[in-house]
Structure formats: C-alpha cells, structure tokens
Amino acid sequence: MNKIYRYGLGLLLLISVKVQAQNPVIEAIIQEANENSQLETLAHELMDGIGPRLVGSPQMQKAHDWAVSQYQGWGITARNEQWGEWKGWERGITHIDMVAPWTRSLSGMQLAWSPASPKGGVVGEVVMIPDLADSIAFQKWLPSVKGKYVMISAPQLTGRPDYNWEKWAKEGSLDKIKEAQSQLDAEWTNRISRTGLNRRTLPEALENAGAVGILTSYWSRAFGANKIFSASTKKIPTVDISLEDYGMLFRLVESGKKPQINLNAQSKETGIQPTFNTIAEIKGTERPDEYVMLSAHFDSWDGGTGATDNGTGTILMMEVMRVLKKVYPNPKRTILVGHWGSEEQGLNGSRAFVEDHPEMMDKIQVLFNQDNGTGRVANLSGQGFVDSYEYLGRWLNKVPRTITSEIETTFPGNPGGGGSDYASFVAAGVPAFNLSSLSWDYSTQTWHTNMDTYDKIVFDDVRSNVILAAIMVYMACEEPEMVSREKRIPLNFRTGEPTEWPSPRSPNRKGGMD
CATH class of the missing domain: 3.50.30 (Glucose Oxidase; domain 1)
Structure with missing residues (x-):
C-alpha cells in the first residue's frame, strides 16, 4: 500500500474516532453498553426463567408481562396491546422409551x-x-x-x-x-x-x-x-x-x-388465548408525534428456548431502550419499540400493528429490525428507498469503525416482501431496515431447532449490535427533517419489466382455530 495513502487513511480514521468521541451522547452510549451491560441478565430471565414463547402458550403471556415490568423498572412506559386470539396450548413432558427388542x-x-x-x-x-x-x-x-x-x-x-x-x-x-x-x-x-x-x-x-x-x-x-x-x-x-x-x-x-416404544407425551389445550404485542416508548420532546422505531419478534418455536430466534433480537432492543433512556432521556422524536407476537406464523403481530395504526405510518422516521440470530450485524440493505444511502451512510459514520468495518451494504436494494417484521412496515412505505446478522451457523444449528438455547448466544456480538442500533436511533432522532421515502420499484430480473412495491397484508387474528 502506498505510504501517503496509508497515512491519509490513518488520519481520516483518527479524525473519525475523534469526531465520535467529541459527541457526549455517543460516547455515553458506548460506555454504558460496554461497562453496564444487562444482556446476560435479560437473556437468563427470558430464556432460562420463562423459556420458549410459542404463540398462545402461558410462556408467551409471561414474557409479555415480564417485558412490561422490565421497562417500567427502567422508567420506560410500556403496554401489552392485544391484536388477536390464538389456540392455547401448554407443553408437558415427552418420554420416549424403546422397550423391544x-x-x-x-x-x-x-x-x-x-x-x-x-x-x-x-x-x-x-x-x-x-x-x-x-x-x-x-x-x-x-x-x-x-x-x-x-x-x-x-x-x-x-x-x-x-x-x-x-x-x-x-x-x-x-x-x-x-x-x-x-x-x-x-x-x-x-x-x-x-x-x-x-x-x-x-x-x-x-x-x-x-x-x-x-x-x-x-x-x-x-x-x-x-x-x-x-x-x-x-x-x-x-x-x-x-x-x-x-x-x-x-x-x-x-x-x-x-421394535416397540412407550410414548408418554403430555400437553394440554388451554382454550382461546388473547395475543399481544409489547410496545414501549420514550416520549419525544420536540417532535413527539414522529417516531424512530425498534423492532424484534417476541415469539418463538419451542424446540429450544428461542435464544437466537428471536431472544437475541428481543434483548438487543430492550438493552438499546435501557441505554437510551439512561444517556438520552429526552429524545427529539419519540423512540418506540415493538416486540411482536406470532411472527413465526406469518408476521402477524407486526402486520396487525401496521393495520391498527395507519395514522402512524407516515410519521415513522425509520425502523430498525433484528431477527436472524446472535451474530454481529453483517448486512444492511436500503430496501428500495432511493436516498437510504445518504442518511444511513451518515449515521453509520458515527458508529465506531470496529463495529461497521465488516458490514456489507446494498443501496438502494429491493424492498423485502417477507422474512421478518421489517417487511410489514416496508409494505406500508416506512423506511424499515433489517440489521442482518453474521451466520454463526444459524440456519442449521439454531433456527427453529431443539438446540436454540442460551449457550448459543455470543454476547460480545450482541453488545456490538446494541451500540450500533442505539447510535443509529440517536442519529435518526436528531435528524433535522423526516428522511426521504422515494422508492425504487424493483425490476423483474427475467423480463426487465417493473414490478410492484409490496402491499400491506392483513394478519391472521384467529390462529389455530380450524
């Protein structure tokens, strides 16, 4: 590498770090996330103490109530917002014994x-x-x-x-x-x-x-x-x-x-159960009716304890809210987090929120969602929003390079039609972005498996994600104006013809009742 170029690059990095360090809120975010992290405690309480969060199960309701209590303990307003009903079911023991030959x-x-x-x-x-x-x-x-x-x-x-x-x-x-x-x-x-x-x-x-x-x-x-x-x-x-x-x-x-087996599988149906989203907010001071949103689904399948799908996304967003409440208690815009129910059965909780709050969609500055595992954020797409590079690029520049250096970006990208809850908001025209994680063998090892448990969490990576998401939320709150929503309509790669922007879809509000 050319020495002059190397010197210039080093100088730019030094200037970048110095600029970051001169912002007291960003500096406080980094310090609080690193030195007073609550991630391990939150993970233990959620995954070990409550367990998996199958929609309609008692554990799902316990998780909603626990999250509200946690937020209130941090001085953050929170509520459980009902959006539907689901077939109730409670898992019991499963003993399978081969008795012959x-x-x-x-x-x-x-x-x-x-x-x-x-x-x-x-x-x-x-x-x-x-x-x-x-x-x-x-x-x-x-x-x-x-x-x-x-x-x-x-x-x-x-x-x-x-x-x-x-x-x-x-x-x-x-x-x-x-x-x-x-x-x-x-x-x-x-x-x-x-x-x-x-x-x-x-x-x-x-x-x-x-x-x-x-x-x-x-x-x-x-x-x-x-x-x-x-x-x-x-x-x-x-x-x-x-x-x-x-x-x-x-x-x-x-x-x-x-061969013969003795199967003793105990479980019970518990009738029709209400289903909720947990919503928490830190009220804005200058533009309280404009929102910067955090997003993660709260439910899980119940083969394991739902640690990386999506316990890590859940505790990430809770920790971001805790950190921001402590170091940025009076944001210019309202910071809102949604912990969605029944994502696993079709993004139902987030689709219900979009459908139930149409008046909010034009007032959401941006939304950041995290879902796919415990790894540090590795990919970020502009989701088809033409000017996303401009504002996301500026905000990312305020995050330490040790966190952003390996993030691959695609701008403007194409709108996500599904996969996780950000897609519910993209369909409504909201600049909603998925903080996509490094694999850690997620798709084979933990995604919807019996191995998705606390021990698979990589807390150092989740801590990095807390810093990233908290700084991005802070920057979005401080942004002088609402960001551009201009869209790029994706092309059909076979025909070269324009397709359509994804349309909002209604949730299943009465699940498992066929």
Whole structure:
C-alpha cells in the first residue's frame, strides 16, 4: 500500500474516532453498553426463567408481562396491546422409551400443538409407511396401523454435517453419500405420493385408522439439531425423534425386528388465548408525534428456548431502550419499540400493528429490525428507498469503525416482501431496515431447532449490535427533517419489466382455530 495513502487513511480514521468521541451522547452510549451491560441478565430471565414463547402458550403471556415490568423498572412506559386470539396450548413432558427388542430411552419431543398421550403413555409396535403400488393398496394396508406408531419421515444415512465429511472423508465419499441420500429421499417422496396423500393429510388418515402416534424426524443438518414445528394431528401425539434414534428404529423395522416404544407425551389445550404485542416508548420532546422505531419478534418455536430466534433480537432492543433512556432521556422524536407476537406464523403481530395504526405510518422516521440470530450485524440493505444511502451512510459514520468495518451494504436494494417484521412496515412505505446478522451457523444449528438455547448466544456480538442500533436511533432522532421515502420499484430480473412495491397484508387474528 502506498505510504501517503496509508497515512491519509490513518488520519481520516483518527479524525473519525475523534469526531465520535467529541459527541457526549455517543460516547455515553458506548460506555454504558460496554461497562453496564444487562444482556446476560435479560437473556437468563427470558430464556432460562420463562423459556420458549410459542404463540398462545402461558410462556408467551409471561414474557409479555415480564417485558412490561422490565421497562417500567427502567422508567420506560410500556403496554401489552392485544391484536388477536390464538389456540392455547401448554407443553408437558415427552418420554420416549424403546422397550423391544431392547431397552433404551430415546431423544425426541412432541411437536407444537400436539395432542397428548393417555396418562402414563401407550406401548405400541413401530411401523413405517410401506412401499405400495398406489393409493388403493395403501387404503387396504391402512387398517393394520391400529394400535401402532407410524414413521412418516425418510431416515438419514449420516448424522454428520457436510463440513465434517469435508474435513475427514476420503475424496469422493461425500459425493457418494449425498447421491445415496438424494436417491433415498426421492424414493421416499414417491412412496408417500403413492398413498394419494401429502404430509398434511397423511397423519390425519393414520390417526383416523387407529394409529396411536406419528413419528417424524426433521434433521437440521447440524450435529444433534432437529427442527421442531407443529403437529397436524387432532387426536394422537406427533413427536419428532432425533436423527440417531429415528434411524435406529427405521433400521429395526426394515429388518423385521418389530421394535416397540412407550410414548408418554403430555400437553394440554388451554382454550382461546388473547395475543399481544409489547410496545414501549420514550416520549419525544420536540417532535413527539414522529417516531424512530425498534423492532424484534417476541415469539418463538419451542424446540429450544428461542435464544437466537428471536431472544437475541428481543434483548438487543430492550438493552438499546435501557441505554437510551439512561444517556438520552429526552429524545427529539419519540423512540418506540415493538416486540411482536406470532411472527413465526406469518408476521402477524407486526402486520396487525401496521393495520391498527395507519395514522402512524407516515410519521415513522425509520425502523430498525433484528431477527436472524446472535451474530454481529453483517448486512444492511436500503430496501428500495432511493436516498437510504445518504442518511444511513451518515449515521453509520458515527458508529465506531470496529463495529461497521465488516458490514456489507446494498443501496438502494429491493424492498423485502417477507422474512421478518421489517417487511410489514416496508409494505406500508416506512423506511424499515433489517440489521442482518453474521451466520454463526444459524440456519442449521439454531433456527427453529431443539438446540436454540442460551449457550448459543455470543454476547460480545450482541453488545456490538446494541451500540450500533442505539447510535443509529440517536442519529435518526436528531435528524433535522423526516428522511426521504422515494422508492425504487424493483425490476423483474427475467423480463426487465417493473414490478410492484409490496402491499400491506392483513394478519391472521384467529390462529389455530380450524
């Protein structure tokens, strides 16, 4: 590198750091976030103390009440705002024991909204969907499932993720097993297809024929991680079993050894429950009817404790509010945070807020959302707002370079149509931006899995995100005028023709009641 250029760059960085240090609010934000962080305490209280936050569950309501109490303890006004109702369900124990041909406790759990077993569980033989010629043959076989547990997922040939094979295997071994797995998956898909049913209707047919439980296994392609979603059965339990134990059962069935399990899955329906968003605010002094918003969904699936999806986004936004209340208690604009319910079922909480508060949409300066995991912010898109580079660039320049140096930006970008709650606001024309995180193997290790727990949180990264978000909010509050909302209509990459800006969508306000 040229010495003059190197000197000039160093001088610019020095000037940048000096400018930042001369702003007492920014300096105080950095100091408070680093020296008096409450992130570990918040994470413990939320993930360990309350647990997962499935919409309609008692833990979800406890989390809403806890957040309001936390905010009030910091002197921040907060409320729970009802937007709908959901089928109530409370998870109980799941014990799965193989009792023949030998005894072993298996690893697994019931899916969300699964019906319960009879008290104490039921012993039954494990069978799989057979390879039959067509739906007529399937209907003839169907009565044989009475009193049995039925496996409906394809097994995995290996529990080792690709990276582990790439590190240790002989050349060609990974390709060989990938090809074998691909063939097995295709054959299993064809097997299910020939029943004349699909993954949704098959469990219903099995339970109506007298099966005592449905066994699935949805591997997330990481050691020990399975994705845990919802059951479609109405009368019998559906459980997800770990890759290792499901594979063992499958092989035993396939070899004719007729394994038996005792499944004791306890849960209970709790009736129709109200669903909420938790809203907190620090009132503005000069422009109280203009808003700078923070956003994170509060709910989770309940395979783990919802630590990185979206416990980290939740505690990030709570900590930003705490820090700002302490060092910037009289913002020019009102700072508002939304902790949304039922994001996992279709952005329902944030869509409800947009629909219920149309008068606010033109008064939101910007919104910052965080959702996808524990990592430090690595990507920022302008979401199709033409002038986003100008104001986001200026604000980012006030954040320490140690935090922003690795952030990749795309301006103006294209509007997000879904994926997380910022999209609900983009559709309403609000400059809403997603603080997208570094992976930390999020998609395989923790996203919707049984492994999404407190120990996966990288607190140093979350602390960096607190500083970033707090400074961006401060700068947005101080901005003399409302920022530009001029949009770039995205083009269809196939035709080159303009498409349409995303349209606001109504939420599902009565969930799980079919």
